[in-house]
Amino acid sequence: MNKRSPHHAYLVRVHKIIDLSPNLRRLVLHSAELAEYPHQFNGAHIKIFLAPPGQTTPQLPQFSGHGFNWAEPDNKPIVRTYTIRDYDAKACTISIDFVKHGDSGPASAFAEQAQLGDVLGISSPGGPNPMLKTAARYLFAGDITALPAIESLLAGIQPYASGDVVLLLPQAEDLPATLSLPAGIRLHTFYGDLSQIPALVKLVSTFTPLACDDFAWVAGEAALVKPLRELLRTQWQLPSQRHYAVPYWRQGENEESYHEARHKFIEK
Ligand SMILES: Cc1cc2nc3c(=O)[nH]c(=O)nc-3n(C[C@H](O)[C@H](O)[C@H](O)COP(=O)(O)OP(=O)(O)OC[C@H]3O[C@@H](n4cnc5c(N)ncnc54)[C@H](O)[C@@H]3O)c2cc1C
CATH class of the missing domain: 3.40.50.80 (Nucleotide-binding domain of ferredoxin-NADP reductase (FNR) module)
Incomplete structure (x- = not known):
């Protein structure tokens, strides 16, 4: 399959909301573009991009060798780091499990207030690969x-x-x-x-x-x-x-x- 460059960001929509436990909420995120997501393994790091207050769709970055480039530097989204909990290429979904720690944090607030159809951005995966080495x-x-x-x-x-x-x-x-x-x-x-x-x-x-x-x-x-x-x-x-x-x-x-x-x- 012709997967995209590993440095890419995607706009995704909240497709399912699953309360896993009192303090953990899974958001299943969908976009047709995720069919070509360069998934490495569940557990990998990911950046999420949240629209600033008053907006519904975050700006997505371009990637340079030194991080993100923004077409509108005065209108950057809120960037947080999360973990890919699951990827389903057929369903074009990625699942992220958010700790609900209150609304002092924009990411926690986003997860707690999420409605089906809400939009956020996600990056391709980063972090060490493999994250876990075979061990005795x-x-x-x-x-x-x-x-x-x-x-x-x-x-x-x-x-x-x-x-x-x-x-x-x-x-x-x-x-x-x-x-x-x-x-x-x-x-x-x-x-x-x-x-x-x-x-x-x-x-x-x-x-x-x-x-x-x-x-x-x-x-x-x-x-x-x-x-x-x-x-x-x-x-x-x-x-x-x-x-x-x-x-x-x-x-x-x-x-x-x-x-x-x-x-x-x-x-x-
Ligand atoms: C590689 C990596 C992977 C991660 N994966 C996940 C993941 O899959 N799921 C997940 O929920 N988190 C994950 N985190 C942690 C997450 O990035 C932080 O908790 C982040 O600060 C949450 O952003 P926020 O906008 O909710 O809060 P922020 O705006 O960053 O913080 C606001 C306030 O909330 C406090 N706070 C932040 N996180 C917590 C918390 N968990 N409990 C209580 N208080 C908190 C802060 O200290 C601060 O006072 C990961 C972090 C890294 C680096």
Whole structure:
């Protein structure tokens, strides 16, 4: 199939709204153009483009080697980062699972107020490919923003895989009933707010350290990712090619204000 250049943006419409749990809402997004979407794997990063207040259709960027170019720089959309939870080439849809954290964030507000037919933009996928390397043993750790990626990545894991999945979710009802784990993977859950992070980190620090042929995948609020990355790198001496540890958001900061600090953290 003649797929588009990987650097492209698409206007899509809300096609289905599915409340997965008290705090997670899936928007199934449709456009005929998605038949040629350069899908890599579920769990990949994506940018979404939301119309500024008072408008219904966001401007889409052109891509340069250095990021986005805007035909109307004074009328940029709101840009946020999300995860491809599912892609269906036949149905021309992409699903994104949004955490409903209130209307202080434009993306959360968009998801909470979404109506069928609402328009937004999405980019082609980015981020590391593959995001998960084949390993003897895995550690997945994250909060509810990382759940869409963790579920996606677990779906593709070898049935004989072993390891641990450690989740911090707002409520027990946010644990997907459909989460299916290979027999060798243990699930550990913490419910509540970010005050649970020290207990979660303490639990992970009791695990047998991962070795060079293992892989750790960690994402979520910055205060969860930082100590876990420290544990992986310093105490467990896990090489950087054997882990992904990315802060997906930071409490009290929006995506624009946290952008630079996140990149500095990742590049360290
Ligand atoms: C690679 C990557 C993949 C991601 N995938 C997903 C995904 O699939 N689903 C998803 O829901 N999120 C995902 N996120 C996180 C998401 O990008 C952020 O939560 C983002 O800040 C949400 O934008 P917003 O407009 O709702 O809030 P913003 O305008 O960015 O923030 C407004 C306020 O809300 C707070 N806030 C932001 N996110 C949360 C939250 N989750 N809980 C409580 N308070 C919050 C901020 O600290 C700030 O005070 C991902 C992030 C990255 C980097």
